Amino acid sequence: MNVYLVGGAVRDELIGREIKEKDWVVVGSTEEDLLAKRFKKINSQFPVFLHPETKEEYALARKEKKVSPGHQGFKFIFDPSVxxxxxxxxxxxxxxxxxxxxNGELIDPFAGVADINNKLIKHVSEFFTEDPLRVFRCARFAATLKSFGFKxxxxxxxxxxxxxxxxxxxxLSAERVWVETQKALISEHPEEYFSVLxxxxxxxxxxxxxxxxxxxxxxxxxxxxxxxxVERWAAVNSLSIDQKKxxxxxxxxxxxLKLSDKIQECIRLFTQKNSDSEILDSLYKMSxxxxSSSTRKAMEICDDLIKVKGSSLSLEPSLILNIADKLEESKIEINRSLKDMKDEDKKSKLLELRLNIIRKTRTNL
Incomplete structure (x- = not known):
């Protein structure tokens, strides 16, 4: 039985990047062998195990064969002879x-070390085309490794x-594509993900x-x-032709979704003419x-997006933020005004009081 450190840990060590986790491949062994050594199996479909002490993942060496279309259309061969x-x-x-x-010796049959030295993200073989998810993984690696000079x-x-x-x-399952997208979004260069795709x-x-x-x-x-x-996705999604799609x-x-929806409403609020009641309706739509905190975050992001895109404004974001401040400052006073009223009258009175605050704020500015 031979054990090898593989994948991301080896790659990141050669790049000079922090190693976040270690994965191991076991050659010349069987599932029964590992279970006898107190390894714990963690995947019902694949012979992947947790080491009894380090809790790192160990997998039996395997080959694969494409048998049907899509990301999951593979037959796997687990055999001590692999x-x-x-x-x-x-x-x-x-x-x-x-x-x-x-002993530190590298097994590098596909010139991976040379490609790392040349800062290249390059497919191993023609088998790359058997799994379309690899295109999204490629784009994600382009985003996460651009700061190291890779392309x-x-x-x-x-x-x-x-x-x-x-x-x-x-x-492809949408969930798998989203996982790659989310990883790219938190990288230093998320723009590279969309560029490669x-x-x-x-x-x-x-x-x-x-x-x-x-x-x-x-x-x-x-x-x-x-x-x-969340914030970066909301910014990107603001450029979607059809956000719902x-x-x-x-x-x-x-x-x-919540922040994206708030920003979409913010863009409408800032760029279209609105009456006092329409401003209040918009605030309700944004909850x-x-x-309050997430709505203010949406307003802040929206202000930045509009500046980048150079969109014309009908309402200054500073005015809406001022209105938001005044409405929050008036909470205690509004509650005092509603305290002794009948429940059926409170809703209309609340709307009236909030509209008055909006009207006064707009007039004073």
Whole structure:
């Protein structure tokens, strides 16, 4: 039985990047052997185990064969005769297809070390085209490794442009695509993710974005101020031709939807003419009176987005923020005014009091 350190840990050590976790491949062994050594199996479909002491993941070496379309259309072969070179051959990129022995010797059958030295993200073999999710992984690595000088090789770009079909992309689960997107969003260069997907001619399958230059320019302007994935996604999604379509294609998690919806309403509020009652309606739509903090965050982001895009304003964001301040400052006074009223009269009185505050604030400014 031989054990090798593989994948991201080897890659990141060679790049000079922090190693976040270690994965190991076991060659010449069986599931029964590992269970006898008190390893704990953690996957019902694959022989992947947790080490009894370190809790790091150990997997039996495997080969794979494409048997049907899509990301999951593979048959896996787990056998003590599978070599480390065969296991590495099924991996996506040369930089991820390097193994390390206990003595530090590297097993590098696909010149991954040379590609790392040349700062290239390059596919291992023609088997790359059997899994369309690898296109999104490629784009994500381009985003996370750009700060180290990496770029996608021309050969891999060409392969992504020519060897994947529409049906293959549409067979992907939205959740898996979103996982790659979310990882890219929190990287130093999320714009590179969208740029590579655009070059691969598959951006449109999951993102309803018309102008990639506008997307890249927007991300480059806002990424230093907003480092969270929720805020960055809301900014990108503000450029969607049809936000609802994008949300459905990617099955966006609820916490991301809420901020995007608030920003969309903010953009409408800032760029269209609104009466006092329409301003109040907009604040209700954004749940301002229940979620003041997140609504203010949406207003702040929206202000920045409008500046980047150069959109004309009908209402100054500073005015809406001032109105928000006045409404919050008046909470105690409003509650005092409503205290002795009948419940059926409170709603109309509350609207009246809030409208008066909006009207006075606009008049004073």
């Amino acid at each position: 070599t480390i070179e065969e296991d590495l051959k099924r991996r996506d990129f040369t930089m991820n297809a390097i193994a390390k022995k206990d 996608v090789s021309d050969e891999t770009i060409n392969l992504m442009q020519t060897k994947f079909s529409k049906d293959e992309f549409l067979s 655009n070059k691969a001619d598959c951006l449109h399958y999951f993102f309803d974005l018309s102008d990639i230059k506008e997307v890249i320019d927007l991300i480059e302007h806002i990424k230093k101020k907003y480092v969270g994935d 994008t949300n459905e294609l990617l099955k966006i998690p609820k916490k991301f 301002f009176f229940r979620e």
